[in-house]
Amino acid sequence: MLVHTLFFYIFSFIAILSAIMVTVSKNTVHSVLFLILDFITISCLFIMIGAEFLGMIMLIVYVGAVAVLFLFVVMMLNVAQQKKEWFSSNESSKHIPVGVLISIIIFFELTVVIGGWKFKPDIVSPMSLPLNLDITNTHSIGSVLYTDYIHLFQLSGMILLVAMVGAIVLTFRERSGLKRQSYFAQISRERSDSVKLMDVPSKKGVDIDG
Amino acid sequence: MFDYLNIIFLETYKILFLLVPVLVSVAMIVWLDRRVWAFVQKRRGPNVVGPFGLFQSLADALKYLFKEIIIPASANKIIFILAPIITMTLALIGWAVIPFGENFVVADINVGILYLFAVSSLSVYGIIMGGWASNSKYPFLGAIRSAAQMVSYEVSIGVIIINVLLCAGSLNLKDIVIAQENMWFIIPLFPMFVIFFISALAETNRPPFDLPEAEAELVAGYQTEYSGMMYAMFWLGEYANILLMCALGSILFLGGWLAPIEIFPFNFIPDFVWLIFKILFLFILFALVKAIVPRYRYDQLMKLGWKIFLPMSLIWVVLTASYLFYFNLLPGN
Secondary structure (H helix, E strand, O other): OHHHHHHHHHHHHHHHHHHHHHHHOOOHHHHHHHHHHHHHHHHHHHHHOOOHHHHHHHHHHHHHHHHHHHHHHHHHHOHHHHHHHHHHOOHHHHHHHHHHHHHHHHHHHHHHHHHHHHHOOOOOOHHHOOOOOOOOHHHHHHHHHOOOOHHHHHHHHHHHHHHHHHHHHHHOOOOOOOOOOOHHHHHOOOHHHHOOOOOOOOOOOOOOOO | OHHHHHHHHHHHHHHHHHHHHHHHHHHHHHHHHHHHHHHHOOOOOOOOOOHHHOOHHHHHHHHHHHOOOOOOOOOOHHHHHHHHHHHHHHHHHHHHHOOOOOOOOOOOOOOHHHHHHHHHHHOHHHHHHHHHHOOOHHHHHHHHHHHHHHHHHHHHHHHHHHHHHHHHOOOOHHHHHHOOOOOOOOOOOHHHHHHHHHHHHHHOOOOOOOHHHOHHHHOOHHHOOOOHHHHHHHHHHHHHHHHHHHHHHHHHOOOOOOOOOOOHHHHOOOHHHHHHHHHHHHHHHHHHHHHHOOOOOHHHHHHHHHHHHHHHHHHHHHHHHHHHHHOOOOOOO
């Protein structure tokens, strides 16, 4: 158990430290990299409590896909420059109260959640749940997710689909004058369509347009 | 406390026993790649250093080791140094879950296939970080290309893996191999094997999809500013990744360590040799593709990934699931 505790403290220390570094570090790309480190350590913590499926899905979805896009956007937009300009301009003073308000609301929500958990620790005790050690985590999640919660599962899938279609529609703009490659047209071209052999009479030439 | 030390020593021994052969075979595989490439083009390839030129990679490694490491003045130093280390590490940790035999695996975990998928999806970070930290145009362009390419092809690899999982009924790599005892998955899922192979080419930035380092347009892509041992680490990481993808392909489709037929001369050969044969077979295919096929254009690459491979593999998931359900062949029933 000693090593387990040691690892737990190491991972939590790295997680908290990198979470702080996300907000503190000046370079935005460094912030995103610390965020990625945070995700990875959190998934290590998931694996340590035996939720290996959640940990791996966290790695694949958040680190493998979402954070890549974050990094992409931050690198392309040169956010650091914009942030510096924004803080020195008058415009920023209008937005700061809103930000403070939102952070106060989030803080109170967190206190409520933590307080509720503190005062009602026995709502669902982990020991009261039936545990079947023969089946793996993945099987047990699947057997609940696709039976009892199938409608919620499909609903969340539909919401994601709608969000995806919306994002594509918002960013799509039709450009005119584009030449598109058509594989079918290219492959189905025959010699007879494109090449014609002609006898050219001397000093008269041929009318190629006709 | 003594127990813990014992466990640590035992695990370290196992890891070394796995990693040293992997690293040596990476060096050998570079030689094999160049020989196959030369063979297709009727050249001789590296044949001077050692018997058949076998020590060429070692000579190259020695050369890289003695070269100066140049860090550009405007580079972001920490990330610049971190990038090749991450590439190399990620290429090596994936080997932990590869089963070489029934009881011949370092970490036999329940979600082995997800672990491999996660490791291969993380490997894009080495490239992005290297490209960004170089603070130079060509590496940055190469890194962005590579990120887009790897994220796109991961999607189709994920869907293909779902096909295999439907047939095997487990996320454990060992169980996936054992599920192929009667029939390798390449037979019912042949179209998926083809798509997996092509996606693996794109995922490991191999020709014809080596656009991140397209030397005709981008000098050397994300590796442009790297020199000496750091360049060599990118290079080794790339080849270790290719081998890992070959291993994944042979476990998912070619029956892992299983012999093709369970009769005398075949089942006499030890398990891990079969897996190595299969990895080598896939790798030689990789090398042949490099020698034969010209490079793709970037929009063609994206079109292939999103408009052809993704719909095809999704349709195949529906087909596989319906077939298994209709004929009551679902594993676990």
